[in-house]
Amino acid sequence: MTGVARSALPEPYNQRVRALFEEPQHAGEVVNGPGRRFEGRASESAAGAQIVLAAVVSDGILAVLRFRVFGCPHLIAAAELTCERFEGEPVKKLQDFSVSDLMETLGVPVEKTGRILRLEDAVRALLLQIDRTATNKD
Amino acid sequence: MTGVARSALPEPYNQRVRALFEEPQHAGEVVNGPGRRFEGRASESAAGAQIVLAAVVSDGILAVLRFRVFGCPHLIAAAELTCERFEGEPVKKLQDFSVSDLMETLGVPVEKTGRILRLEDAVRALLLQIDRTATNKD
């Protein structure tokens, strides 16, 4: 009781962030395969963060979803979690994408809100590209 | 070598002062006995120190020498040492009394010089009284 306390270690990253950061399954380029390839980009000028989301869409399904990020661990984890959640889902499900949900799951500090919002920009950019292509086709 | 050093303890009183202070053999009143009684007094106003030297002179000898002091340990030790040195000696030997000698033996800090000089005043006052009496007699 009078020893040096080890409790309440102020942890900058929660376990989820650490796991997603350490072994991101969806980082990298989209490999060639069936379906059309799309890309959404965004960046945060303040911290120099850059986000690229790349998808292969096949029959209205996000068959492959990959990210590339230059940025902090929270942003990398958020991008990985987004890919994890939406890969294999219908494109339109991407409209459910929620930053506040991500921030909570990953315990992102509020001062990083602006940065995580850029991930939303990248998702929107990706959706827009997919939409445009669909419109062009129709 | 790396432990807490105990060497060079700054000692405010040397062993001689401690011994003289702890068991002063010549403190107190002159007891009645053969010979005439004399007294020399002095005081230092700054620290309120007071010195009384009392002697019984018999055949030109300081048969008994006593002191009373209100003052610091160095002054008490100096008075005791003075009595120790001159008791039993001829009165005229008191003229050898030396403050600098006392200061050295007792390691008196220089800032106390003024106070120890008052002891010299008391010795002088005592001598003067003895002298006067001698003169009156003659």
Added chain:
Amino acid sequence: MKSTHANAPIYLDDAATTRIDPQVAAALSACFAARADYGNAASSHIAGRRAQAAIDTARQQLGLLLNARPQDLIWTSGATESDNLAIIGAARFRAHRGRHLVTMTTEHKAVLESFDALEKEGFEVSRLSPGADGVLALSALEAAIREETQLVSIMHVNNETGVVQDIAAIGALCRSRDVLFHTDAAQSAGKLPVDLAALPVDLLSLTAHKFRGPQGVGALYIADRPGCSVAPLLHGGGQERRLRPGTSALHQIVGMGVAAKLAHDRLAANLRHVTALHERLWNAVKRIPGVTRNGSADAHYAGILNISAAGVEGESLMLALEPLCVASGSACNTQSREPSFVLKALGCTDLEAQSAIRFSFGPETSLGDIDFAGEHYRSAVTKLRAIAPAAAA
């Protein structure tokens, strides 16, 4: 009068510094583990975060002792620094509102000299005298506070006499006049109840080594109220809310936290113990002719007893009292032989002040120590009076 105890000092100087509690020493030493266990608390890596967590715990422990929110406490190097930061810092912080300050003549030098420094900066300082019992009259303070007054600093327990000021009433008065109230609690924290949730105190200084923590670490409480803050005296790395920078001294802070916890747990028992010792010592010495106590017997912390003996010279008394480790005047003043300014403020003459002896004690002091001290004091006084000329003092 050679004492049989000559080689075994008896420590009765807790008001100067206390012995660190063995549990505190153990907790402090535990911080000297591997480097990767405890780093610089400002570092973001695991070793830094571990250090930070330990410091947070210590802040909670100190918060518990004082019933204060941990975030309102900042670590310093001791009460001297806390006093300086509180007084100089608050005066500068509020200088735009007014430049009049109030304190008392019997404060610790760290307080008095902080005010001296402020005077050189153009502040005006009123220094109130307490009564002969050492207690400040509330009416005197009331009369001293003006429109421009920004800060009042009145200590809780006096370090020389143990006299306790009514900081609840003083604080209430200050609050009613919109004046900040600082109290130097170096001698009370960990010894008397100090409940900052209830007390109207804005700034409070304390130091760990007066309640069995380590030397060289203290704290300043700064109430979270509008208009209550301090301009920092030191500038740098941003630690302690930018009010007191420098690498946090982990082991020191951990030690102070544990000392606070122990003091909190044992407060009532310790107070009972020193009260019993106090009565015993006072009973032993009060019948010695010419012995008087300095300071109030009522508004008083029991761990300190300050007495003067007529007709006895102070320096010789200190030596005759060996092997007792006691203080003549404040420990901080013993390098000079000046008569204590605190006792003179209570009306003592130079000689009375010089003959004053402060006995101070704590949980480690035994009844045997106290009985020996009383007996030894009596014989030392008797001896020195026997040596002194009849008319002396």
Added chain:
Amino acid sequence: MKSTHANAPIYLDDAATTRIDPQVAAALSACFAARADYGNAASSHIAGRRAQAAIDTARQQLGLLLNARPQDLIWTSGATESDNLAIIGAARFRAHRGRHLVTMTTEHKAVLESFDALEKEGFEVSRLSPGADGVLALSALEAAIREETQLVSIMHVNNETGVVQDIAAIGALCRSRDVLFHTDAAQSAGKLPVDLAALPVDLLSLTAHKFRGPQGVGALYIADRPGCSVAPLLHGGGQERRLRPGTSALHQIVGMGVAAKLAHDRLAANLRHVTALHERLWNAVKRIPGVTRNGSADAHYAGILNISAAGVEGESLMLALEPLCVASGSACNTQSREPSFVLKALGCTDLEAQSAIRFSFGPETSLGDIDFAGEHYRSAVTKLRAIAPAAAA
């Protein structure tokens, strides 16, 4: 890239704080003996005198390390306080002669913010930029010194880059112009030779915890020369020649003394050790594409290696480097995520500065630690680059 070392942090952050030497810890703990063994050093009784003697010994030990007279050293709570006292104190002490001061942009915050505070008091401050290698050109200093200049403060070893300034030449220049010279030696004392009998230095700051002493204690050297002194920042009990009052922290000071003695005895061996580690680490990382070292490779203390990697984000790099305990920028700046102002002063872009990692090490660091660090750094950089968009950074 999960490391097998995940649960065993490897400490490479000696520039932030070092682990206390076990011999220092033992000497420090030995001060926690009986109360009658060590009291308040200001007390005149035996317990006080014992404390004073131990402090005197520590002052001698520190004097030996710096080749300075013990009486020219005063104890403080660390280099932050020493820097503040030296700079603010000397500027105020000499304010009547002139109000111009000179420093460098890559100093520690304790220095820079002391000068900021002086500017608010009406002093004028010139802040010189070093070259891209971090070294200050003597000609720049020469040009900056004016008739009214009173103080120059240039650090010895930089805490982020390890760059060493030529304090002998700087001091000689200052002396020739009758200007006081202060140097922050927090990162060099106990690690590089510092010979104050030979160096023309007037004021020198240091802190014990950077050379395996305890945190929370430091010292300031004040040369015994006409016109060289400081106005105190703290006021109170008269300790440390009235320049730094407060109860002397016995165990802290004793610990710093022993740390000084050990550092003195082992200086050459320690320097050889860190030089070997430095070469090994630099050899391991220098061939990674886009990796550059920050600061001079020549005028450099070997215990620090600061490198940037193009195309890698700093915060992610720090996490990927776990279990390495390293710093990104100065430890004192990690609470904010601002790119290091020191590296920017050397010409780094924001992104380069943000990706910078400071490895710092000492006698406790093993070759194995260093080899692991080099390998781990390489794989972290590789991994993060693989995640990043092609065009990044």
